[in-house]
Amino acid sequence: MSRDADTPRARLLRAARVVVARDGLEGLTLRAIAREAGVSHGAPLRHFPGLGSLLAALSAEGFEQLMASVDAAIADGSSARDRLGRAAAGYLNFAVAEPGVYAVMFRRELADVTDPDYRAAGQASFGQLVSLAAAAQAEGWHADVSPDQLAALLWSHVHGLAELWLHGALQSVLGDVSVDDVVDLYVGRLDL
Amino acid sequence: MSRDADTPRARLLRAARVVVARDGLEGLTLRAIAREAGVSHGAPLRHFPGLGSLLAALSAEGFEQLMASVDAAIADGSSARDRLGRAAAGYLNFAVAEPGVYAVMFRRELADVTDPDYRAAGQASFGQLVSLAAAAQAEGWHADVSPDQLAALLWSHVHGLAELWLHGALQSVLGDVSVDDVVDLYVGRLDL
DNA sequence: GCTCGATGTTGACACTGTCTACATTTGAGT
């Protein structure tokens, strides 16, 4: 994300971020993105075969952002298991900082999940988690599962927390919890 | 769900089930529901103020189905902790049996989450989980958290598994796992 | 018998995604 920092493609993706942050998923239309980018309603189709493809590209960027957020969070962890807890916090921080992008990343009816960049970015993100899990296993933590399986379990749990928080379900069921509360609850409990 | 088993309202909700099962979330439109129910495109608005309201009613039904699925699954559990594991299986079985309904239940851009019936059904479903969690705590399992918090954690984990499975992410990351595999993995690991 | 509420129909409106035909700009090769 540097050489082509101002191509029309990148401008459209930035516009999509603005729109989804402002209007949510229901306002995230191709025409709204075009308006935000200051071009006519047909212009985006010169750069993406369709809305699903644009949203897949946005999601791919989201996965990279997510990895960066996790990387930043684990920077000064003492042990692998400690880094795993910090990774969860980094993950949730991204989801809360970019709720619209995070939602698009996991709605197959919106983003074209067959897009190669989307799949690659998603797998890279999962790979990051596998590495963290494997390192914790090397310290003897849940060493009796495959790293992939352990990573899938951890991913599921953190993803569930993110989705329910974004949905507002956690807030309505516990008091009005903050993200930090969720992180504390999750990291501090259930043997993580 | 009995006295009014054949009101137009109930017929529309049945039609919505058919449509979402056949065409997925992107095909779940008000007009498609009307077509499936054999009425004109404006007829549903006589019974629901809008699509979001209809989907909220469908979601409320979904929460009741979900509770029934969990209830059936825990019927012959030996201990409270054992029942908790069976409850997770019942939960995931519902999500996989009715993927469209399950998805609608957790998309606030589709279902009107302010609908009173929706909220009541969702809270009842959560209450069911709280009871199960509290019973397991009475057996000494994770007794150092509040039942609500413990239930929220369990819910997040199972919801994350359901969402990622429905999204196809678990299948693409582990091999082509079945739901039973997911249940085994989840229930058998992480001290549940 | 008549009225009124429940239910349904029809047509309109402003949106949407996508397509096609047409314009403009721009850069690389001669």
Added chain:
DNA sequence: ACTCAAATGTAGACAGTGTCAACATCGAGC
């Protein structure tokens, strides 16, 4: 410097959508 082709953008159309208003039907209760 000129040309031409690719990149990019515009404008209009089409079918589909949610929602609304006006009109129709029909049945139960007075």
